[in-house]
Amino acid sequence: MTQSSRPDQSVSVNLPGLPAGAADPCVHCGFCLPTCASYRVLASEMDSPRGRIHALRAIEAGELELDASVASHFDTCLGCFACVSACPSGVRYDQLIEHTRPKLIDAGQRSPWDVAFRRLLLQVLPYPSRLRTLLQPLRIYAGTPVQALARRAGLTRLFGPQIEAMERLLPPLAADSYRDHLPQLNPATGERRGRVALLLGCVQRCFDPAVSKATVAVLQANGFEVVLPPDQGCCGAVSHHQGELELTRQLASDLVRSFNAIEGDLDAVLVAASGCGHTMKAYGELLMGDASFRAPVLDVHEFLAERGLSEHFLRRLQPLEITVAFHDACHMIHGQRIKAQPRDLLHNIPALQLREATEAGVCCGSAGIYNLVQPQEAAELGRIKADDLSSTGADLVASANIGCTLQLRQHLGTRASVHHPMELLAASAGLHPLPGLPQGAGIAEVARKGEDRQLLQRPT
Ligand code: SF4
Numbered sequence: 001m002t003q004s005s006r007p008d009q010s011v012s013v014n015l016p017g018l019p020a021g022a023a024d025p026c027v028h029c030g031f032c033l034p035t036c037a038s039y040r041v042l043a044s045e046m047d048s049p050r051g052r053i054h055a056l057r058a059i060e061a062g063e064l065e066l067d068a069s070v071a072s073h074f075d076t077c078l079g080c081f082a083c084v085s086a087c088p089s090g091v092r093y094d095q096l097i098e099h100t101r102p103k104l105i106d107a108g109q110r111s112p113w114d115v116a117f118r119r120l121l122l123q124v125l126p127y128p129s130r131l132r133t134l135l136q137p138l139r140i141y142a143g144t145p146v147q148a149l150a151r152r153a154g155l156t157r158l159f160g161p162q163i164e165a166m167e168r169l170l171p172p173l174a175a176d177s178y179r180d181h182l183p184q185l186n187p188a189t190g191e192r193r194g195r196v197a198l199l200l201g202c203v204q205r206c207f208d209p210a211v212s213k214a215t216v217a218v219l220q221a222n223g224f225e226v227v228l229p230p231d232q233g234c235c236g237a238v239s240h241h242q243g244e245l246e247l248t249r250q251l252a253s254d255l256v257r258s259f260n261a262i263e264g265d266l267d268a269v270l271v272a273a274s275g276c277g278h279t280m281k282a283y284g285e286l287l288m289g290d291a292s293f294r295a296p297v298l299d300v301h302e303f304l305a306e307r308g309l310s311e312h313f314l315r316r317l318q319p320l321e322i323t324v325a326f327h328d329a330c331h332m333i334h335g336q337r338i339k340a341q342p343r344d345l346l347h348n349i350p351a352l353q354l355r356e357a358t359e360a361g362v363c364c365g366s367a368g369i370y371n372l373v374q375p376q377e378a379a380e381l382g383r384i385k386a387d388d389l390s391s392t393g394a395d396l397v398a399s400a401n402i403g404c405t406l407q408l409r410q411h412l413g414t415r416a417s418v419h420h421p422m423e424l425l426a427a428s429a430g431l432h433p434l435p436g437l438p439q440g441a442g443i444a445e446v447a448r449k450g451e452d453r454q455l456l457q458r459p460t
């Protein structure tokens with residue numbers, strides 16, 4: 001079967017029972033269109049929130065069939081929920097697309113290659129041990145001159161756009177990518193303020209293990225004991241995003257079980273990848289009350305901003321003389337309504353200057369596995385986002401979602417490095433090195449001991 005094989009256009013399914021009232025408030029005003037990532041690159045009404053809502057109403061009314069052609073316009077949706085934030089009428093497009101996605105999986109809606117490729121991704125990405133096994137042979141390829149040569153010679157194009165997109169996202173693979181190094185129990189330093197559990201994330205722990213290390217170090221230095229359940233798996237975000245509800249529920253139940261097996265009290269279950277946090281906050285609905293964490297799920301920025309950084313930690317912070325553009329991941333800004341907290345935390349780093357991109361709420365094109373299954377649209381969005389962030393003149397981009405981080409690293413190239421806000425806090429506190437800082441930046445060699453933070457921030 002080739003990648004160009006077309007699905008059977010004659011097959012269609014019904015789409016009964018949209019979430020009650022979710023589409024009703026749509027008045028077709030079009031306010032959502034400028035924020036819609038798929039509309040931006042495809043410029044077609046059918047690939048906009050308004051067009052999809054119109055199609056859903058027509059399907060429900062029996063005037064349109066959800067055949068492969070109509071389904072393709074739902075597949076172009078990134079599930080970024082920018083339209084939900086933009087809509088003045090309160091249309092719950094998030095509920096509409098989440099209800100629609102499982103229907104798109106039905107046989108005949110996608111080409112056989114597309115079905116097989118998505119199935120492969122869902123058989124690998126949520127399982128760190130499988131992903132690591134698959135990555136073993138790539139150790140001598142990723143980040144080496146061989147990879148650069150293969151790209152220059154156009155060899156990666158021979159495997160088709162989706163495999164090429166996968167290869168382009170592949171980061172250099174360090175020894176840490178292949179096994180979890182952090183201990184199960186990480187004690188608080190300084191005055192103890194509480195106890196939390198942390199999700200390592202399945203893609204994050206393989207492709208950017210420095211994030212968990214930095215997050216644990218920052219939490220410890222702020223007085224929190226951090227527990228990492230050793231058997232924790234995937235939160236189900238990747239499959240949830242694809243409408244694969246059975247797999248998502250299974251992964252979610254397993255994760256709840258592993259976190260609930262922790263002995264002793266917990267103040268929170270923390271997440272440092274916003275895509276994962278968004279899904280874990282939806283477990284109540286997904287698991288229909290069958291299982292739940294015994295502590296609230298919080299994004300790590302949300303938690304630290306609410307508790308406040310400790311005096312002990314604030315005293316450790318040394319100047320980082322860099323300009324930083326914060327990238328708002330869609331599942332953070334639209335999905336969890338978290339915007340100020342990561343910025344507020346970064347403002348505590350002396351000398352660090354934050355810059356704002358002009359289109360902060362528009363998706364970067366990562367969107368779970370969107371950049372693998374819709375590579376052309378995702379690449380265009382990646383280029384637009386990279387140019388927008390780059391135009392701020394920032395030395396570095398801060399991203400709190402692993403999917404966005406990989407997408408931005410690919411499209412920003414040498415224009416700016418991309419790091420998690422926890423890595424910046426950890427670097428400023430001298431807890432964790434930060435590779436790839438622009439020349440002349442880094443922890444300034446100014447006297448810090450015995451001086452307070454305000455003194456260092458005071459203009460001279
Ligand atoms: S979804 Fe909201 S913003 Fe978009 S067309 Fe409908 S009412 Fe207007």
Ligand code: SF4
Nearest residue numbers: 036077078080081083
């Ligand atoms: S979720 Fe994002 S891509 Fe999908 S319709 Fe809304 S704004 Fe457009």
